[in-house]
Amino acid sequence: MTANHQIRLKSRPTGWVTPDNFEHVKADMPSPGPGQMLVKTLYLSVDPYMRGRMNDAKSYADPWKLGEACVGGIVVRVEESNGGKFPAGTYLTGMGAWANYQVTDGTGFNPVDPKLAPLSFYLGILGMPGMTAWVGLKGIADMKEGDNVYVSAASGAVGQVVGQIAKNMGCHVAGSAGDDAKVAYLKDELGFDAAFNYKTEKNLFAAVKAANPKGIDVYFENVGGPMLEAVINMMNFNGRIALCGMIADYNLTVDEMPAGPRNLVLLVGRSIKMQGFIVVNYPDLCREWIGVGAKWLQEGKLKYRESVVEGLENAPTAFIDMLKGKNFGKQIVKVADE
């Protein structure tokens, strides 16, 4: 039998995450007790929200524990069932350890169908990132046909789905990303009506305005920082801002944080709603998305780009690169062959 390894949290970062915050250690091969299953990790997901779990602070997801394996979304195959919920050979997705093997009683794991979509998609377009896009647009921003929709980090795991949902529902869609290849992908592959590289635009206000000529009805916020101020300037009456993440702020202490938008007063006169949300609190919409998303994938109405790194040992680097925006599409770590 193959050896088992884990990626554990070695120290909590101050500021930017470094590889030293993790350690890659050999672990015992676990053995399933009664009612448990031994599962083998095939894919694991690295996501922006995990930055928060590295801190020892109250948040919506529990902090990772020092000296223990990091935890996140994974796709596994049941190797051995000791009277567990699912037979050997079943593919599952759920939250689990960054490890080659682990045991579980199946709580929080759901079976997935490899015929419906590639298994890694259940960590992305059909997993939490896709659900996040759907919940933000439908549950928070109440997006409707004809809305002018703008999304930042538009080529990322969530952003690329946001834009395509909006296009499929008859909206004008604009997005921004951090390099020219991503911008070209948004326009040429995903059908965005407008897109720009926020890193090379000298005037962010002008760039947001040019990409959203009729103003913005729905903003899907992924980045934080100065982008939000430029967006608020262009928001229409009764605009809705779904606050999904503010990746620019995740690695900063409060004193380092950039000033917030100076134009929040515009939210009053324009009756704008700005709302944060956590996807797991909208289980009905999450389920709805799996149906809608799988159907659109099969009909060719959704494209999806992944960035895959191979090897459990490379999960920390994949995570850090993703935080720095080096990924192009949803960042996945492939841990073992299917």
Next chain:
Amino acid sequence: MTANHQIRLKSRPTGWVTPDNFEHVKADMPSPGPGQMLVKTLYLSVDPYMRGRMNDAKSYADPWKLGEACVGGIVVRVEESNGGKFPAGTYLTGMGAWANYQVTDGTGFNPVDPKLAPLSFYLGILGMPGMTAWVGLKGIADMKEGDNVYVSAASGAVGQVVGQIAKNMGCHVAGSAGDDAKVAYLKDELGFDAAFNYKTEKNLFAAVKAANPKGIDVYFENVGGPMLEAVINMMNFNGRIALCGMIADYNLTVDEMPAGPRNLVLLVGRSIKMQGFIVVNYPDLCREWIGVGAKWLQEGKLKYRESVVEGLENAPTAFIDMLKGKNFGKQIVKVADE
């Protein structure tokens, strides 16, 4: 017959409003055409939102026009009806000119009952400020019994009603105001559970925390500026912020504006909603408030403080003093005896 005068907008302010932005001029006595009424102004209201109408900028209320009379909430008596909607002697409230006399066909005016409440109350607790409190708490913040409610500018026209509604509905209520007499009024007269003087507190974060020991579920935002950052720090999961106004920002150009809150990222993890609103877009709740508010007034469940200045010619000064926080309670200008 008495002479007619108007207060007109003479120039648009850059920064703080000054009396020179207005002029007090003698005007012709208007004569009601067929279907019109001649009405005499008894009270007029000066409100923070009017600062926006002094600018030549798109907003929810049309800009006041240069050289024309300022417009706002007024209480009038019908002096003469030329086949108009209401007979002479009827008391009405609606939007009208800062003038002793004007003609109207009655559009936007509604009759008010001087037996139910003093006439000036229809510009305050039973008028737009009271409706604003009700709409913000019920329509935007979805306030429920047991919520921890915090309101800034708590002794102002809107704030004092916000706090009392929340108390009447079984909430913990805290507020802040800009001098010790106002703070004492909140605690001793209006029954606030906690209140503090934000001008004399050295640490705004500590003061907000001490006044809201269980955190904040509902924040009724009247002020803008640094208060919002301190409040966001103390907001509970699923908290709601009703953005009613940001008086601190109304007289500043964008470059002078203070930095926005640096901690907006907390809105994500705590699933906080922040929403601006304009009271006139919630007509059903406005009507509901007149019933609820009048009942509570009669039952002694609402106290209400006004600051009354006499004379049409003093409206500009009353308006400017209100913007600077010199008023104690709802600022009213008494134009003529009832």
